[in-house]
Amino acid sequence: MFNSKALLASTLAALASFAAATPIGPSTDIPVTVTVCSGGVGVGCAAVPTVSDTCVNLTGGLSFLNKEISTVTVPGGFVCTFFQDFGCTASGVVNAGTNSQVFLTAGTWHMNNVPGLSGRTNFNDLTSSFTCSPI
Numbered sequence: 787m788f789n790s791k792a793l794l795a796s797t798l799a800a801l802a803s804f805a806a807a808t809p810i811g812p813s814t815d816i817p818v819t820v821t822v823c824s825g826g827v828g829v830g831c832a833a834v835p836t837v838s839d840t841c842v843n844l845t846g847g848l849s850f851l852n853k854e855i856s857t858v859t860v861p862g863g864f865v866c867t868f869f870q871d872f873g874c875t876a877s878g879v880v881n882a883g884t885n886s887q888v889f890l891t892a893g894t895w896h897m898n899n900v901p902g903l904s905g906r907t908n909f910n911d912l913t914s915s916f917t918c919s920p921i
């Protein structure tokens with residue numbers, strides 16, 4: 787005799803083990819979209835797909851944003867570092883030394899008051915590159 791309850795139980799068990807094998811947390815392969823704007827929120831923006839731990843230079847099609855970024859929206863679960871130089875390297879020589887990079891977690895930020903290595907700093911119109919990673 788066919789036992790539908792036993793079939794249901796084994797199906798649920800198979801689903802549960804499949805779910806347990808699925809990795810938890812944000813993928814590092816799927817791009818996250820960071821919105822960067824040359825003006826206020828929603829003004830002169832580009833939605834930039836950003837692969838984790840990959841540097842985005844504001845060159846080519848994004849060159850209109852070089853040294854122009856004023857507002858940024860970072861999606862949940864990520865932290866993005868914005869650099870004054872190309873290549874996502876911190877020069878440490880301009881804009882009060884250590885603040886040639888700033889660190890933005892989830893949310894919408896006005897670049898004139900953002901966290902740098904030595905506290906809050908004005909990073910308006912300074913970004914040339916950025917990179918993001920899952921927290």
Ligand SMILES: *[C@@H]1O[C@H](CO)[C@@H](O)[C@H](O)[C@H]1NC(C)=O
Binds near residue numbers: 841842
């Ligand atoms: C970004 O620019 C720097 C400096 O010009 C270069 O070394 C680096 O390869 C560039 N990175 C990408 C991802 O284009």
